[in-house]
Ligand SMILES: [Zn+2]
Ligand SMILES: [Zn+2]
């Protein structure tokens with residue numbers, strides 16, 4: 001160990017990466033609040049400036065948190081996010097020369113250094129959005145009162161998709177859990193919502209979820225928050241859980257609620273197609289003989305999970321579906337038609 005890192009020991013002890021994370025989140029939350037005020041309150045359009053400043057600062061902190069989290073010790077973490085004041089040679093215990101950076105007391109790494117370090121540490125990231133935000137913030141510093149505020153708000157909103165991807169892919173967390181109330185606000189911006197919708201669709205397509213099931217899923221929304229952004233749970237995708245078992249879960253993109261995908265679809269399917277007060281036999285929704293999901297509709301003889309089609313037995317008299325039991329017993333009439341026929345023969 002170099003003398004340099006020994007000397008910095010006390011400071012490193014106080015260094016806590018969870019603080020960076022907390023500050024990042026509260027900065028983003030403040031920024032999103034400012035964004036909403038600038039958009040919704042007449043006369044408060046200049047709040048867009050502090051929105052951009054706060055969100056920009058928060059995103060940079062989140063990047064620093066990611067960098068620091070790659071370190072094994074607080075000393076390493078600190079060295080990763082403070083600017084080196086100079087790089088000096090030291091003689092090690094074995095007599096070798098080792099070059100170590102002495103760290104700045106206050107100054108942490110800037111945007112360019114964050115980018116370079118993330119890249120050299122192998123964290124892939126789309127930098128266009130952050131550079132757009134930097135330009136936007138720089139432009140805001142020279143804001144003229146007559147500048148169209150909508151274009152500033154648009155560039156802030158353009159940052160949301162990048163932030164969402166970074167949190168999911170690089171931090172391995174759900175944005176809803178990390179960002180709290182700021183998250184639904186971000187989702188409520190139209191363009192971002194569209195982008196999330198595409199992202200969710202692609203995630204289902206990538207695991208080859210059956211088309212009929214996806215078509216029906218588009219009509220459903222989260223039972224907890226009513227969001228329509230329901231995607232496959234990444235953990236189950238990573239663990240290659242079979243999509244045709246009830247173990248495979250979906251996750252709400254807005255509130256992170258998870259539940260069994262098939263059970264969720266079956267419940268919603270039953271709500272749409274069955275009247276809980278009607279006891280009629282046969283039930284309109286049956287278990288599919290191909291995939292076992294309770295999403296086979298006897299009225300169109302199709303399973304709405306896997307797409308399997310098979311003709312459901314119909315009454316020879318009125319063409320209404322008859323129970324499988326009656327059909328298997330060689331019957332061809334529904335109860336009503338059978339009774340009518342019986343009365344007819346008595347006459
Ligand atoms: Zn939800
Ligand atoms: Zn099926």
Ligand SMILES: [Zn+2]
Pocket residue numbers: 315316317318319320333334335336337338
């Ligand atoms: Zn009939």
